[in-house]
Amino acid sequence: MKKSKIIIFLLIIVLIIGNISATVLAAEGEPQLLVVQKESETKNLENAQGNITKTIVDSNSQTGEVTIELKLQNTSTNGTAQTQNFEETEIYIMLSEDIVIDDNTFEAYKTYVNTLASKIYATNSKTKIGIIGIKGTINDITYDEDGTAHFGENHQGNVDGTEDNAEIIIAPTDNLESLETALANMNPSKTKYYKNLQAAIRLANNSYSENVNKILISLYSNPAEIAIGECVTVSAYESVARARLERITSKTKEEFVKLQQSNIEFILLKPDDDSYNAKYYSNNTGELLFEIDGTPYIRELYGTLENPTYGKMYSLQNDSLETIVNTYIYNDVMEIINPQITNVKIEDYFPQEIIEHFDFSYVGEPSIGTVDSQINPETRTISWNIGTLESGETATLRYTLKIKDMNNQELLEKTLSTNERVVLTYNDSANTAHTITLENNPKIKLSEENESVEGTDEKPSDETPSDNTTSDEKLPNTGKKAVKILAIILIAIAGIYGYNKYKNLKEN
Numbered sequence: 001m002k003k004s005k006i007i008i009f010l011l012i013i014v015l016i017i018g019n020i021s022a023t024v025l026a027a028e029g030e031p032q033l034l035v036v037q038k039e040s041e042t043k044n045l046e047n048a049q050g051n052i053t054k055t056i057v058d059s060n061s062q063t064g065e066v067t068i069e070l071k072l073q074n075t076s077t078n079g080t081a082q083t084q085n086f087e088e089t090e091i092y093i094m095l096s097e098d099i100v101i102d103d104n105t106f107e108a109y110k111t112y113v114n115t116l117a118s119k120i121y122a123t124n125s126k127t128k129i130g131i132i133g134i135k136g137t138i139n140d141i142t143y144d145e146d147g148t149a150h151f152g153e154n155h156q157g158n159v160d161g162t163e164d165n166a167e168i169i170i171a172p173t174d175n176l177e178s179l180e181t182a183l184a185n186m187n188p189s190k191t192k193y194y195k196n197l198q199a200a201i202r203l204a205n206n207s208y209s210e211n212v213n214k215i216l217i218s219l220y221s222n223p224a225e226i227a228i229g230e231c232v233t234v235s236a237y238e239s240v241a242r243a244r245l246e247r248i249t250s251k252t253k254e255e256f257v258k259l260q261q262s263n264i265e266f267i268l269l270k271p272d273d274d275s276y277n278a279k280y281y282s283n284n285t286g287e288l289l290f291e292i293d294g295t296p297y298i299r300e301l302y303g304t305l306e307n308p309t310y311g312k313m314y315s316l317q318n319d320s321l322e323t324i325v326n327t328y329i330y331n332d333v334m335e336i337i338n339p340q341i342t343n344v345k346i347e348d349y350f351p352q353e354i355i356e357h358f359d360f361s362y363v364g365e366p367s368i369g370t371v372d373s374q375i376n377p378e379t380r381t382i383s384w385n386i387g388t389l390e391s392g393e394t395a396t397l398r399y400t401l402k403i404k405d406m407n408n409q410e411l412l413e414k415t416l417s418t419n420e421r422v423v424l425t426y427n428d429s430a431n432t433a434h435t436i437t438l439e440n441n442p443k444i445k446l447s448e449e450n451e452s453v454e455g456t457d458e459k460p461s462d463e464t465p466s467d468n469t470t471s472d473e474k475l476p477n478t479g480k481k482a483v484k485i486l487a488i489i490l491i492a493i494a495g496i497y498g499y500n501k502y503k504n505l506k507e508n
Contacts, residue, residue: 030062031407031448032062032406032449033060033063033406033444034061034446035059035443035444036443037442038056038442039053039442040053040054040055040440041053046428046432046434049335050074052072052424053070054068055068056069056442057398063402064403065400066400066442067400068399070397070398071394071395072394074390074392086213087392088212089214089336090127090128090130090172090208091129091215091217092129092131092204092208093130093131093217094133094218095186096220097135097187098193101190101192108321109183110184112219113131115326116325117129117179120333125174129174130168130171130173131169131170131183131186132166132203133187133200134196135166135199135200136193136195136196136199137165137193137194137231138155138156138193138194139155139193139194140156148288157232158233161194161226161229161231162196162228163228165200166199168207169182169186170182172209194225194226195222196228197224197227198227198251198254201216201255201259202255204264205255213265214263215265215333215336215337216264216266216267217329217333218266221269221270223298223301224248226248227247227251229251230248230251233283238280242292253300256309259310265336269314269324270305270313270314270315276295277291277292278291278292312332339391340390341389341426341427341428341429342426342427343425343433344386344387344389344424345385345424346424347381347422348382349380349381349420350375350418352380353416354401354416357408357410359401360374360375360399361402362397362399363400367397368389368395369384369387370384406446412447412448413446416444417441418444419438419442420441421439422438422441423435423436424437
């Protein structure tokens with residue numbers, strides 16, 4: 001009886017120790033392929049015209065494979081109002097019809113509009129351009145040498161502004177000759193107006209077609225002089241004049257806000273803050289009654305360069321009108337309409353360790369273009385020829401990397417970059433060549449650890465932070481090895497002890 005109890009006791013000890021050992025071994029687990037960094041850096045194309053990224057879109061840690069997607073987008077990343085990119089674009093250019101009064105000024109504006117339109121037409125055939133003329137009530141005032149005002153018979157200073165104080169010189173067209181002819185024939189009587197900017201903005205807001213990219217460019221660089229329901233003539237009281245300026249400013253500013261609500265991109269010129277003084281004259285004598293500094297009202301209407309009321313703003317104090325129109329505004333338009341890019345090619349470079357220790361295979365065909373059937377062993381690359389990528393298009397390519405040996409000790413606990421680099425080359429709408437390189441690519445690791453660091457918001461660094469208080473060897477692995485050795489020793493001791501006890505009982 002005593003012998004049986006001892007044998008049962010020893011068997012229980014052996015089972016407990018064996019269970020501990022099995023638990024430790026199970027906790028350690030088989031090697032797994034973990035995702036260390038899921039996404040590459042994102043690189044934008046010129047003029048924020050899109051971007052290129054690389055992402056691990058699927059993974060299986062047990063079988064040791066990851067699926068990687070390479071994506072190139074020709075979609076705007078910098079628009080201020082656009083919620084959707086359309087194939088066609090309509091642009092309205094707002095001009096004060098007063099510019100025809102001075103021949104030199106008029107010729108300059110015609111040149112700028114012609115140059116801008118020519119460049120846009122050449123880069124995007126699905127863009128149309130129209131012109132809106134800013135008019136208003138008639139300003140028929142002349143001044144003598146003493147500064148006294150004389151009111152002509154056509155003067156309309158006491159007439160309120162209306163929605164009719166603006167006109168479409170030409171509806172959006174893709175014909176440069178028609179655009180030039182319409183502009184040249186603007187305001188043939190050379191009438192001078194009190195400009196109603198509110199009416200012009202409202203007309204533009206109501207004149208675009210549906211399902212197009214909408215852009216409004218204002219080449220008018222002065223304050224709003226009247227508004228709908230507001231005129232310029234006031235009594236002899238300065239307080240009344242200031243109240244009217246505030247109403248004109250407020251009404252015009254409201255039209256800016258409505259542009260944003262209608263998803264109309266807005267680009268405007270900033271007037272010189274200190275260049276405008278509102279002057280008020282006696283209707284009877286023509287003498288100057290008082291002046292009001294218009295700077296606060298201009299800032300309230302347009303905002304500042306750093307914080308415009310809406311859209312993008314440029315100052316004539318900093319650059320010439322020619323530079324603003326033909327460089328800045330042109331680039332802004334290109335950001336919004338996303339012209340096609342051509343000669344698009346992507347070279348994907350692989351590390352030698354990936355080529356040696358992983359099987360490579362495509363997941364279907366590329367969405368656009370053609371790609372090499374396999375990795376070039378000499379250059380360690382695949383070449384993806386996309387060709388032309390139209391506005392709004394996205395090109396994708398997927399492939400799988402599968403580790404050949406899940407027990408490869410050479411790769412164990414080593415972080416591997418799935419790519420050395422990705423090089424994109426393309427030509428923009430002006431046929432200028434560009435090169436963009438992705439150097440920070442998705443990363444993987446063969447590990448005995450169970451927890452993956454996949455999906456962290458912050459990209460893990462390739463370098464391990466320095467810490468003098470820790471060992472270079474991973475403590476979890478060291479602990480597991482120690483427990484395994486201890487379990488084996490305990491089983492051996494239990495076996496020897498049990499054998500001796502059994503032997504003594506048998507002899508007795």
